Amino acid sequence: MAAARVLRAGGCYRRHPLSSASSSASSGSGRAAERGERPDSVGLGFRPPPHSHSDWIGPPDKHSNLRPVIFYVPPEESALERRLREARQEAQASNQRFWARHNRAFRQEKEEFIYSRLKAKGLEMRDESGQKATLSAEEMADFYKDFLSKNLKKHLQYNRDWYKHNFRITFLMGQVALMRALRWLRGRKRNVEQ
């Protein structure tokens, strides 16, 4: 029952672009960059205005609660900038995968827990007025404790990965910012000399 509901939800869920975009981005990014298009926006259903030279961030995803980002690919993207963009895309895809799966598991297990507890009490999922029957917070506490302890190891692994991604991206951002600043200074020096 719960599994069928999840499958149905998965069927109606828009095919997430980041997993496909990250594979197609590397091959298509060269061509896309020439055209000034953004490969990420393909599955997200939103296209940033063509004159915009910045990244765009969207509303939180239904499953992962994370906000997807459509990255801007400048026509003359340096190797460093490309590394930064790919690191951000990879982190985004990895976070999306983890949280979508995790939240889906939470919802599913919560439904199953409520169902089994209500059944044990001899109640139906929906009462006479059609309202969805819920358990009290104290009854749900057992589920929360159980869920947290089951997923602790998964979280520890994710924490390590997230911290690595975060530091790497921030460090690359620093390098790119420095490179751009030097480039701008060199440009100014050249103008002054001319």
Added chain:
Amino acid sequence: MSAARSCRPPRALAGLFVWRLRSTGARQMPCRFVHLYHVASSKLITFQYCNFLKRMYVTQCNKDLSQRAKPKSDSIVSPFHELQQLDQEKKVVHKISSASPVPQSWSEMSSRNELRKIKSAAETEDSVVPGGAESKEDRQWKEMKLRLDDLPGILARLSKIKLTALVVSTASTGFAMAPVPFELTCFLLASLGTGLASCAANSINQFFEVPFDSNMNRTKNRPLVRGQISPLLAVCFAACCGIPGVALLTLGVNPLTGALGAFNIFLYTCCYTPLKRMSIANTWVGAVVGAIPPIMGWTAATGSLDAGALLLGGILYSWQFPHFNALSWGLREDYSRGGYCMMSVTHPGLCRRVALRHCLALIGLSAVAPVLNITTWTFPIISLPINLYISYLGFRFYRDADRSSSRKLFFCSLWHLPLLLLVMFTCKKSVLEKEDKGELRGGSHEMAMEIRLP
């Protein structure tokens, strides 16, 4: 608990102190008055902050297991308006009631299959989205471009400015309670340095927690989560606050205070933040983080770590437990899903026991204050009612273990601490009183409460 009721006590007390000042015929009245007014107004600021917090948490706590949107009329909580737009499940519900030809009375639904059919019909309609809804979603996409007009607001939220203000007020209380003549420049430098250190610590904390904050209702509107600022800028801001802050404390105040400030930043960002997701010990570490600012205020004034500093730190340490444990009781679902190891989720009995234990410890610590010559004996007597009240609420929370008792305890903790610190300050043992004791003939102790002279 109305705003008026919680604001009245400190204002009345402040008025009483001013009257007392005038009647004692103090020698250096203007300076004392300015000093007293400053401390009292900082307590009032804290009360305004507490009332804001109450409004924020009342609306958040009302969510329970269902996602009810906040009332739009409350302009102060406007950052959370996005909740309404972003709740996808509500959209489906609206579509069912308006679009599909479903009998209005739910009681006619006998089997679950019919419900499933309606849900799938609504979902297929969802996929064939009309043009109006599409552009609405498009409007939710924001350009990640930093606007200078927005920057102060963004940085204020990044540094958790209201929490920083509370931290600075506890540090200034520590400074004011120190048994030394008051120096305004030292006081201002210590407060500024503590504030900058707190801003830095809070920014790094948010930098580390972006995906977790996205998944929790309380924190999903933070600047890094919304992409209003880049992680690089957040780190630079933290460095620009932390380094001058600690330098100011070390060079402008004294090295001990600077060391405490640096240690506190490290404890909060590198110990507490990662520990939140590993073990329940994070609560105790967090309590130490909260206890250090008043100690910093004291060491800024005296230059040494006395028993008085440790007592003040102890009071703040004990206060953290009823405050945080009661708050975390209502957030168990979010903590469980987000992967946070909190006592309220993993060891609920311990959670309530520790909260009660520390409420009672506050009574004991208040009684120790006169023994260490920090306050007169009036302090434990006057503070007994408020300490007993919070202990009573702690006991109710321990016994009932439900949402209403946890909320009562949490809201009580919000006004309990500022009030306790204010009473402590007014009961402070005057330095001059100790010196004058030999000069006074007949020992006319006209006032029970003495105000400290600068």
